[in-house]
Amino acid sequence: MRILYHHRTRGRDVEGVHIRGVVHALRGLGHQVTVLSFPGADPEQEPVAGASARKGRGRLGAWVSRMPGVLFEVLELAYNLVTLLRMRRAFAHIRPQLVYERYSLFLFATVWLARRHGIPVILEINDSALVERVRPLWLKHLARRIEGWCLRRCTGLVFISSYFKHQAEAAYGPIAPSVVSPNAADLAHFDPARHDRDRLRAERGVAGKVVCGYVGAFVHWHGVNGFVEAIAARLAESPELVLLLVGDGRTLGEVRALVEARGLSDRILLPGRVPHTEIPSWIACMDYAVLPDSNHYGSPVKLFEFMAMGVAMVAPDYVPVAEVVADGQTGWLFPRRQLDACVERVLELALRPDERRRAGAAAREYIVRERQWRNNAEQLLGLLPEAG
Structure with a gap:
């Protein structure tokens, strides 16, 4: 046709x-x-x-x-x-x-x-x-x-x-x-088997760490700045946890200033914008991911790309997200606009490697089955x- x-x-x-x-x-x-x-x-x-x-x-x-x-x-x-x-x-x-x-x-x-x-x-x-x-x-x-x-x-x-x-x-x-x-997601591009995870983690300074990641725009409707501010004071509770937040946008400067002011440059990494072709290699460094906020109607592409890479996401329970993420199975939902609940879930999962791996594998299977x-x-x- x-x-x-x-x-x-x-x-x-x-x-x-x-x-x-x-x-x-x-x-x-x-x-x-x-x-x-x-x-x-x-x-x-x-x-x-x-x-x-x-x-x-x-x-x-x-x-x-x-x-x-x-x-x-x-x-x-x-x-x-x-x-x-x-x-x-x-x-x-x-x-x-x-x-x-x-x-x-x-x-x-x-x-x-x-x-x-x-x-x-x-x-x-x-x-x-x-x-x-x-x-x-x-x-x-x-x-x-x-x-x-x-x-x-x-x-x-x-x-x-x-x-x-x-x-x-x-x-x-x-x-x-x-x-x-x-x-x-494009499974030919977002395929965890194509990436040497240990090598990438070593190159990017997160070897031996628990890595919670984000990839996308630093804009107010994704709530990255509020999330960083909310979790900064509690990172001491999880010494092995590192946040790897990839992307740029209007609120990136605000986030950088907060990280520097709190002396957290070794705990919250901000590599900036990367080409879309390189995003899978950054996701490969992550153990799980976070989407602090979204909106009532959108279907975030990043959600599907993370899941395709076998990386499950902590995400707000907006209807379009909940239609994709089965809470506790292919990811973890928290009540939207409740950053404290988001932070709690991120900190909790930092201590649960088996849960992260299980949900990540289930997320990948879901994308292979239904969302190519x-x-x-x-x-x-x-x-x-x-x-x-």
């Missing part, structure tokens, strides 16, 4: 991981997939993107982020014209038999054009006008009108969590047939009329 995958994202970081995962899985099932991105946002180019290109995109992103909210949303609306022109060319050249789109707010052109051409169109819902977002939504009423129209008129919907699905059904009434398809990107591809294809 000829599939056109359209997105309006930067195609980088977690977005790029997800897009590549689905695209490569569809190709692995024998389909011809063409990715339609705006210039400079091809997710399949991320591994070879140069520093200068990234710097240029960073300047553009900073300029856009400072744009007044209403103006930004007007530009999002205007992007429908660009989409119509590019889609018409793509339809003529590729003649797709399916259009798959990573849904974006205010974007309706794809659904409208696909319906006019009689081509099935499936939307993947990672964002919505119904949820609280990092960037405030000014034209909320219009965004919801457009969103409801798209969700009712597309061929099928892929929600990354049941929370999104329930919100959409409550707000928009009867919507297109849908599936809940959380994120996944191939599973996502099979789910979305099941929404096509002939699949029923």
